[in-house]
Structures are given as C-alpha cells and as structure tokens.
Amino acid sequence: MxxxxxxQLRDGVDRETVETVQSMAGxxxxxxxxxxxxxxxxxxxxxxxxxLISKKNNEPEWLxxxxxxxxxxxxxxxxxxxxxxxxxxxxxxEQYYYAKPKSMEEKPKSLDDVDPxxxxxxxxxxxxxxxxxxxxGVEGADEPRKVAVDAVFDSVSLGTTxxxxxxxxxxxxxxxxxxxxxxxxxxxxxxxxVVPQNDNYFAALNSAVFSDGSFVYIPAGVRCPMELxxxxxxxxxxxxxxxRTLIVAEKGSHVSYLExxxxxxxxxxxxHAAVVEIVVLEDAEVKYSTVQNWFPGDENGxxxxxxxxxxRADCREARAKVMWTQVETGSAITWKYPSCILRGDDSxxxxxxxxxxxxxxxxxxxxxxxxLGKNTRxxxxxxxxxxxxxQNTYRGLVSMHPKATSSRNYTQCxxxxxxxxxxxxxxxxxxxxNASSRVEHEATTSKVDDDQLFYCRQRGMDEEExxxxxxxxxxxxxxxxxxxxxxxxxxxxxxxxLEGSVG
Amino acid sequence: xxNINNLHAxxxxxxxxxxxxxxxxxxxxxxxxxxxxxNGSGKSTxxxxxxxxxxxxxTEGGATLEGVDLLExxxxxxxxxxxxxxxxxxxxxxxxxxxxxxxxxxNAQRKARGEAELSAGEFLKVVRAKANELQIDADMLKxxxxxxxxxxxxxxxxxxxxxxxxxxxxxxxxxxxxxDVDAMKLVSDGVNALRDAGRSFLVIxxxxxxxxxxxxxxxxxxxxxxxxxxxxxxLALEVxxxxxxxxxxxxxx
Ligand SMILES: Nc1ncnc2c1ncn2[C@@H]1O[C@H](COP(=O)(O)OP(=O)(O)O)[C@@H](O)[C@H]1O
Ligand SMILES: [Mg+2]
Numbered sequence: 229m230x231x232x233x234x235x236q237l238r239d240g241v242d243r244e245t246v247e248t249v250q251s252m253a254g255x256x257x258x259x260x261x262x263x264x265x266x267x268x269x270x271x272x273x274x275x276x277x278x279x280l281i282s283k284k285n286n287e288p289e290w291l292x293x294x295x296x297x298x299x300x301x302x303x304x305x306x307x308x309x310x311x312x313x314x315x316x317x318x319x320x321x322e323q324y325y326y327a328k329p330k331s332m333e334e335k336p337k338s339l340d341d342v343d344p345x346x347x348x349x350x351x352x353x354x355x356x357x358x359x360x361x362x363x364x365g366v367e368g369a370d371e372p373r374k375v376a377v378d379a380v381f382d383s384v385s386l387g388t389t390x391x392x393x394x395x396x397x398x399x400x401x402x403x404x405x406x407x408x409x410x411x412x413x414x415x416x417x418x419x420x421x422v423v424p425q426n427d428n429y430f431a432a433l434n435s436a437v438f439s440d441g442s443f444v445y446i447p448a449g450v451r452c453p454m455e456l457x458x459x460x461x462x463x464x465x466x467x468x469x470x471x472r473t474l475i476v477a478e479k480g481s482h483v484s485y486l487e488x489x490x491x492x493x494x495x496x497x498x499x500h501a502a503v504v505e506i507v508v509l510e511d512a513e514v515k516y517s518t519v520q521n522w523f524p525g526d527e528n529g530x531x532x533x534x535x536x537x538x539x540r541a542d543c544r545e546a547r548a549k550v551m552w553t554q555v556e557t558g559s560a561i562t563w564k565y566p567s568c569i570l571r572g573d574d575s576x577x578x579x580x581x582x583x584x585x586x587x588x589x590x591x592x593x594x595x596x597x598x599x600l601g602k603n604t605r606x607x608x609x610x611x612x613x614x615x616x617x618x619q620n621t622y623r624g625l626v627s628m629h630p631k632a633t634s635s636r637n638y639t640q641c642x643x644x645x646x647x648x649x650x651x652x653x654x655x656x657x658x659x660x661x662n663a664s665s666r667v668e669h670e671a672t673t674s675k676v677d678d679d680q681l682f683y684c685r686q687r688g689m690d691e692e693e694x695x696x697x698x699x700x701x702x703x704x705x706x707x708x709x710x711x712x713x714x715x716x717x718x719x720x721x722x723x724x725x726l727e728g729s730v731g
Numbered sequence: 732x733x734n735i736n737n738l739h740a741x742x743x744x745x746x747x748x749x750x751x752x753x754x755x756x757x758x759x760x761x762x763x764x765x766x767x768x769x770n771g772s773g774k775s776t777x778x779x780x781x782x783x784x785x786x787x788x789x790t791e792g793g794a795t796l797e798g799v800d801l802l803e804x805x806x807x808x809x810x811x812x813x814x815x816x817x818x819x820x821x822x823x824x825x826x827x828x829x830x831x832x833x834x835x836x837x838n839a840q841r842k843a844r845g846e847a848e849l850s851a852g853e854f855l856k857v858v859r860a861k862a863n864e865l866q867i868d869a870d871m872l873k874x875x876x877x878x879x880x881x882x883x884x885x886x887x888x889x890x891x892x893x894x895x896x897x898x899x900x901x902x903x904x905x906x907x908x909x910x911d912v913d914a915m916k917l918v919s920d921g922v923n924a925l926r927d928a929g930r931s932f933l934v935i936x937x938x939x940x941x942x943x944x945x946x947x948x949x950x951x952x953x954x955x956x957x958x959x960x961x962x963x964x965x966l967a968l969e970v971x972x973x974x975x976x977x978x979x980x981x982x983x984x
Binding site for chain 2: 682684704
C-alpha cells in the first residue's frame with residue numbers, strides 16, 4: 229500500500245511533464261519581454277562605472293575599494309580558454325553594466341508597492357510573490373510547503389517574501405544590496421572569502437560590477453523554516469547580469485535554497501557572470517539547487533545567454549555538508565563548475581547535475597571536489613544530454629590532499645546522445661596525494677535507443693513524448709534530488725529543451 | 732478487424748533481404764488466430780511491419796485495421812486506433828517507473844482519441860485491480876519499466892499494459908517463451924479475460940502448449956514469409972506431434 233502511494237506521487241510528477249510539454253507550442257516559453265522604462269548606466273566599463281554602481285547602491289567606502297581592486301585585477305587578467313568552448317570575442321565596452329526599472333528609483337517599502345508591471349512579469353513566469361501563494365503543489369503532498377522568494381529583475385532585487393516569518397526564526401534573507409546596508413559586518417566578513425576577487429576572469433569582473441543577488445544567513449542551530457529561492461530575470465537588452473549570492477550557514481544550521489533563471493528571446497547574445505559563495509560551518513548543511521533556463525539562442529544558434537558562473541562552497545568546519553543540484557537547460561554557452569572545498573574533517577560535498585545542450589548550445593560544466601580534511605566524502609552524479617549540433621563536456625576535478633586521509637570520492641558520469649551531429653565529452657582530473665583515500669570514477673556514453681522509442685510509440689506516445697520520457701528516466705537520479713516543488717518544473721524543462729531534437 | 736493482403740516486406744537497408752513474401756490473412760472481430768512456424772519464418776517481422784517499426788520497406792500489398800490503411804499511420808496512431816503488440820523481447824527503460832509509463836501511455840491514447848484523461852485516482856484503482864489479477868505487486872509497478880524483471884515478469888507486464896490499454900487488435904509475439912507452467916497460466920488467464928466479441932487476437936507461438944490455454948479459432952502455419960497452411964486447433968496438435976517437416980514438404984510439393 230505504502231509503496232503504491234509513493235508511486236502515485238512520482239507518477240503525478242511525470243504526468244504533469246507530459247501535459248506541460250503538450251501544452252507548449254513554442255520551444256522557449258519565457259522568451260517574451262516586459263516593456264518598462266529603464267534607467268541605464270552609460271554603456272561600457274571603466275572605473276567611473278564601478279563607482280557609479282557602488283554609489284547607486286549607497287555602498288560604504290570599503291566596498292567601493294574592494295570593487296575597484298577587483299576591476300584593476302580584471303584588467304590584467306585574460307579570459308580562460310581551457311574549456312571545450314568556442315566563445316566569440318566579447319566586447320565589454322558594448323554592454324550596459326547597470327539597468328534598473330525607473331519605477332524602482334525610490335525603493336518600494338514592500339512588494340505591495342512594487343510596479344504592477346514588474347509583479348506581472350513574475351506572475352507570468354509562475355513565481356509566487358504573494359505570501360499566501362505557493363508554487364504549484366505536487367499531487368500527493370500533504371501540505372504545500374512555503375517557499376520564500378527574492379525576485380531579481382535585471383540589476384535590482386524587487387523584494388523578498390516571508391521576511392517577517394523568516395526573521396522570527398532569526399534567518400536573514402534579503403538582497404545583497406540590502407545586506408550591505410543592514411548587515412555590513414556579515415557581508416564584510418564573508419564576501420570574497422570563498423571566491424576571492426581574482427579567482428578567475430569572470431569572478432573578477434563580477435566582483436567589480438555586481439549589482440544585486442541574494443544574501444542568506446542562518447544562525448547557529450536553526451533549521452530554516454521554509455525553502456528559499458531567488459528568481460533571476462534578465463529583461464533589458466545589451467545588459468550584462470552580474471549577480472552575487474552569499475550564503476552563510478552557522479554551526480548546526482540547515483537551509484535549502486533554489487535559484488531559477490530566465491531571459492527574453494533576442495538575436496544578440498547577453499553576458500551573465502555570477503558568483504555564488506557558500507560558507508558552511510560545523511555540522512551545518514546547505515542544499516543549493518539551480519534550474520537554469522536562460523534563453524539558449526534560436527535553432528540556428530543566434531542569440532542566447534553566455535552563462536559564465538563561479539560557484540563555490542567552503543565546508544569550513546567539521547561535518548559540514550553541502551549539496552549542489554543543477555539542471556542546466558538554457559544558455560548558449562555554459563561555463564560553470566560548482567565546487568566544494570572540504571576543509572573540515574568529515575565534511576561532505578555532493579554534486580548532482582543535468583546538463584542539456586540542444587541545437588547549437590555549448591556546455592562545459594562539472595565540479596571540483598577539493599578534499600583537505602580527514603575522512604571527507606564526495607559524490608558526483610552527472611547526466612549530460614546532447615542533441616542537435618550541441619557540444620556537451622563534463623569537466624571535473626577530484627583532489628585528495630596529503631592531509632585528507634581516509635577520504636572517498638565516487639563519480640558517475642553518464643552521457644546521452646540524441647542524433648549524430650552532437651558531441652559528448654568527459655574530462656576528469658583526479659589527484660590523490662595520500663595512500664588511504666580512494667577515488668572511483670565510472671563513465672558511460674549511450675544513444676537514445678530506437679527500440680525504447682518504438683516501444684513507447686507502440687504504446688501510444690508520440691516521438692517527442694517518448695524522448696522526454698526516456699530522457700527523464702536517464703536523469704532520474706538527479707531529478708529526485710531536487711526539492712519536490714521544483715522537480716516538476718525541471719522535468720517539464722527537460723522535455724521542452726529537447727523539443728525538435730528528433731524526427 | 733484486421734485485413735492483411737498479399738503483404739511483401741524487405742529490409743530497408745538491404746532490399747536483398749526479403750522477409751514477407753505475400754502474406755494474407757483476415758481476422759474478424761472476436762476471433763483468435765494463432766500463427767506457428769519455424770524460427771526465421773518472419774513472424775516477428777510481420778508484427779513489426781503491422782505496428783510500424785522502422786527498418787522495413789513494404790514493397791507490395793497492404794494491411795487495414797477496421798478498413799483504415801494501417802501502413803500510412805505513425806506507430807502511435809496505430810496504437811491509438813487499437814493495435815497492440817506484446818513484444819517478444821520487452822524493452823527496458825531505466826529510470827522510468829512502470830506506473831508512470833502505463834499512465835503516460837493510457838492518457839496519450841485517450842488524448843489521441845479525444846477522450847478525457849484518467850485522473851490519478853481512477854487510474855490507480857484500475858491498475859491495482861488488473862495488476863492484482865496478474866500477480867504483479869506494488870513493487871513491480873514502481874520499478875523502472877522491465878529493468879531487472881525476470882522473463883516471466885516481463886511477459887506479465889506486457890499483458891498488464893494490454894489490459895490497461897484495452898486494444899481492439901492484440902498481437903502477442905511468443906508471449907509464452909521463457910514462461911514456466913504457473914506463469915503461462917497467469918498470462919493465459921489474463922488474455923482469456925480480455926476475450927470478447929469486439930476484440931481480436933493474433934497469437935504468435937512456437938509451441939502448441941500455449942494454445943491449450945488460449946484456445947484459437949484458427950491456426951496458421953507460416954514459413955518463408957507466408958502462410959502455407961491454415962486450419963483449426965487440430966493443426967497445432969499436428970505440429971506438436973510431427974514437427975514442421977512434413978508440412979513444409981507438403982507445401983513445397
Ligand atoms: N533487422 C534485421 N536485420 C537482418 N535480418 C533480419 C532483420 N529482421 C529480420 N531479419 C531476418 O528475417 C527473417 C525473419 O525474422 P523474424 O521475423 O524475426 O522471424 P521469426 O520471428 O519468425 O523467428 C530472419 O531470417 C531474420 O534473420
Ligand atoms: Mg520472432
């Protein structure tokens with residue numbers, strides 16, 4: 229009985245996928261644009277622009293200096309070229325680095341005061357900005373769980389929901405620009421402590437010009453009472469998005485955080501260079517999930533987002549645990565390696581990834597597991613799906629340092645090919661510098677099997693439905709790591725992003 | 732119901748390999764026909780050509796289901812119009828729950844026919860009852876489609892799919908192979924429960940023993956891509972007793 233009821237739940241999720249897929253006519257469903265008056269900083273990048281962004285955010289002097297320092301370092305650095313990506317030359321002077329809806333000039337006191345047009349944008353995306361609303365429930369779930377949302381529109385955060393309820397638990401969840409005002413000591417202590425300004429080219433650029441993003445602080449011993457999430461929306465044209473997220477989990481705390489991303493369909497490419505830093509202290513646990521659905525470009529490879537992201541978690545103390553789950557379906561180019569620094573003894577890092585590249589998309593993504601402490605554990609499960617003319621690379625580093633004795637890593641890396649014009653590549657780097665640690669790596673590459681598709685079709689599914697079902701099955705191990713509310717969305721996305729890949 | 736007329740088919744990628752060479756058969760509503768024949772005579776190919784699998788080219792003849800040209804349709808359209816194939820080798824689909832698969836299939840067909848989809852509750856009730864009859868437990872419904880199933884479990888699972896989809900024309904390709912006596916009984920009971928005046932069966936089998944459980948109205952012997960002899964159930968017993976050799980020689984003569 230129990231088993232059957234569980235089946236029903238899982239089943240509901242899948243049926244939804246199929247319905248969603250069928251109800252979608254176009255391929256990218258978030259490609260519309262919100263027409264709204266914007267305030268831009270002048271085009272291009274120089275020290276004055278950095279100063280202007282800092283001033284707009286009313287930042288303290290130390291932060292301006294920190295940004296300028298980053299900017300000067302960035303000038304001396306070069307764009308990384310080791311990934312298996314063909315990145316067209318980016319003209320950094322042809323972009324805007326700051327864009328803010330005019331109606332946000334005076335900061336609204338609460339979400340109720342935000343421009344209705346902006347609120348509509350999120351309603352259209354299906355993101356609940358009213359506290360009585362929750363994300364579409366999952367069949368069989370006893371009680372819809374609450375999800376707090378921080379909505380970031382181009383360079384600014386519109387507001388965050390459930391602030392009071394979170395504050396009562398001692399949790400701080402606000403935009404990073406607000407955190408700079410209200411909790412400067414925390415920001416100063418942790419900003420750049422996981423991803424230093426000069427970590428890499430894109431991180432340096434982000435450090436110089438980051439506009440907004442989310443800040444999360446979970447005090448010692450607190451289990452965050454609800455899911456936290458941030459929805460990033462790029463709307464303005466020729467505008468880079470440089471968000472910065474900082475999560476601090478004090479001793480014994482627990483939080484699950486999710487980010488979602490969408491952008492309008494455009495012929496021109498757009499740059500998105502984000503940095504996410506997570507600090508995990510003793511016995512704390514952070515689960516960070518991403519559903520990345522930036523515009524991938526059209527079926528001829530025109531337009532799309534360049535998604536160049538640095539994400540890192542520092543398990544600073546004993547038994548700290550971090551878990552990255554990502555569903556990467558969008559973007560023209562993805563360059564992203566969410567990493568775990570396993571510094572504390574017995575700390576744990578996990579990375580679950582689905583990366584889909586269709587049409588002319590390119591993805592070079594994976595993780596780094598850096599084992600520094602004794603008896604540390606890491607687990608990597610990567611599912612790469614390539615279709616059309618896409619190239620999809622898994623790149624992963626597992627490093628066991630001399631002091632990381634008795635540590636373990638398990639890596640499983642599966643690639644699925646749809647059609648014969650796409651490519652899948654696996655590039656593992658493994659370094660073991662002590663005798664008691666063990667690293668296991670398994671990799672498979674397969675093609676979507678004609679027999680499977682025919683079997684599904686003989687039972688009545690059309691070809692796209694069949695592919696969606698088979699691919700969702702291939703991704704199951706990762707999908708089930710997502711918070712329930714988002715598993716549905718992710719399954720639908722998997723299906724949608726593969727539309728047109730067969731037949 | 733099903734009308735197959737002088738069907739010729741060859742491999743798409745090698746027109747030298749001709750498999751069906753003038754196969755004709757008419758099955759009326761409610762009838763059960765059995766096809767027997769030596770390995771390699773084209774029985775599975777017949778089921779694939781009828782259900783629309785890629786890889787075969789029909790060079791002559793045709794087939795209709797209730798008067799509608801089958802060969803013009805996509806496989807899923809054939810399914811929605813009531814054609815079901817229980818596979819000789821059911822396919823594994825890792826990561827996809829058996830129940831999910833079933834419900835996606837049922838609703839896809841209902842949708843294609845313009846019928847309302849079954850709610851989760853209704854669906855579950857029906858599946859439970861039918862699974863129970865085939866001794867398929869909750870665990871098997873939850874496991875990924877056919878992955879790690881025993882031979883008998885796979886075949887029972889095919890019959891469960893058939894029971895859920897309620898097709899008009901059921902083709903069973905060697906559903907008895909790999910079954911022990913008990914499983915054979917379960918599967919046959921499942922098939923017999925579905926027999927009615929509006930539903931027809933084409934039972935492909937190598938051995939007579941299945942036909943003790945599923946009593947056919949007609950038995951056909953197939954060899955080298957066509958029917959060489961037709962008769963009643965006694966023909967199956969003849970094969971059981973004497974093998975195919977005499978029949979083949981008779982046909983060649
Ligand atoms: N895809 C294929 N490639 C090569 N030969 C095939 C293929 N499909 C069928 N055949 C050949 O066609 C003949 C009939 O096969 P099949 O329909 O499986 O027979 P049966 O089911 O009666 O044993 C066999 O000789 C087989 O080798
Ligand atoms: Mg056969």
